[in-house]
Amino acid sequence: MTAGIGALRLSTGAEMPAVGLGVFRASPEETGTAVKAARSVGYCHVDTAQVYGNEAVVGLAIRESGIDRAEVFVTTKVAPANMAPGRIGPSVKGSILALGFVPDLVLLHWPQPDHRRGAWQVLEEMHLVGDLPAIGVSNFMEGHLCELLDSARVVPAANQIQLSPFLQQRGVRDICRKSGIAVAAYSPLTKGRRLDHPVLARIAARQGATAAQVLLAWGLQAGAAVLPKSVRPDRIVENIALSSVRLDAEDVAALDALEENLVTGWNPPEIV
Numbered sequence: 716m717t718a719g720i721g722a723l724r725l726s727t728g729a730e731m732p733a734v735g736l737g738v739f740r741a742s743p744e745e746t747g748t749a750v751k752a753a754r755s756v757g758y759c760h761v762d763t764a765q766v767y768g769n770e771a772v773v774g775l776a777i778r779e780s781g782i783d784r785a786e787v788f789v790t791t792k793v794a795p796a797n798m799a800p801g802r803i804g805p806s807v808k809g810s811i812l813a814l815g816f817v818p819d820l821v822l823l824h825w826p827q828p829d830h831r832r833g834a835w836q837v838l839e840e841m842h843l844v845g846d847l848p849a850i851g852v853s854n855f856m857e858g859h860l861c862e863l864l865d866s867a868r869v870v871p872a873a874n875q876i877q878l879s880p881f882l883q884q885r886g887v888r889d890i891c892r893k894s895g896i897a898v899a900a901y902s903p904l905t906k907g908r909r910l911d912h913p914v915l916a917r918i919a920a921r922q923g924a925t926a927a928q929v930l931l932a933w934g935l936q937a938g939a940a941v942l943p944k945s946v947r948p949d950r951i952v953e954n955i956a957l958s959s960v961r962l963d964a965e966d967v968a969a970l971d972a973l974e975e976n977l978v979t980g981w982n983p984p985e986i987v
């Protein structure tokens with residue numbers, strides 16, 4: 716598992732390493748290099764998606780890194796366009812072919828209106844017959860989760876949401892905690908938009924850490940897995956060197972006070 720950082724236990728019994736490498740918007744070349752750099756410094760978790768167009772490169776880089784497949788946790792996500800009836804099964808099979816192995820976790824990327832319930836039923840069936848070890852969702856807010864849980868045969872193993880001190884998602888996290896759904900934080904570094912915030916600088920200076928490490932430590936302390944993206948080897952190292960960053964109650968209170976509903980990407984609460 717991820718060196719010194721730990722893992723979240725999924726409802727399936729599997730462990731999801733608490734720090735994963737994000738590869739959104741990384742070119743194929745950057746992705747391959749980043750995955751290998753991450754592997755060499757102890758990352759055991761990679762987060763990709765059909766829409767990123769880099770599943771094949773992720774799979775190849777993992778195989779080329781010579782690591783035992785069981786030592787790496789790989790998540791992929793079904794593209795919104797592939798959630799329509801008749802498309803999801805073939806698209807997941809396409810992901811398996813591209814990666815060259817069955818991913819550890821397959822998520823519905825988005826609470827697609829009209830298609831999310833049917834799409835979940837297809838993933839449930841694939842999980843129940845043993846084709847997929849774990850299934851989950853992403854960008855599901857309170858209403859989407861309640862709707863799903865009302866009729867689900869399989870409770871999602873994870874919900875991947877945008878999460879940082881600047882967007883704390885307390886209502887969603889509360890439902891996830893009560894329902895046994897692990898939370899994974901995407902854009903945990905706010906895509907870089909708040910890394911120069913003075914509160915982060917103050918805590919980072921006290922901790923001998925960086926602002927990015929403080930954000931990631933906050934996510935871990937909140938009980939989530941964190942998925943920082945970087946294609947730079949120095950930052951890839953920095954983003955997993957978290958074991959000595961210990962936020963105390965005062966730090967956490969200062970970070971909790973930063974909530975500003977900062978949405979840096981798409982905005983799932985708008986989806987009905």
Ligand code: NDP
Binds near residue numbers: 945
């Ligand atoms: P992040 O919050 O991880 O920020 C990434 C940005 O921060 C990049 O510009 C990166 O630049 C920079 N950066 C990384 N590390 C550092 C550091 N230590 N110091 C300073 N800057 C740094 O944003 P993402 O939106 O990429 O989210 C992370 C991952 O989450 C994605 O890659 C993807 O896997 C997942 N995701 C999932 C979504 C979903 O809908 N489920 C949506 C969005 C993301 P550089 O690469 O040059 O280092």
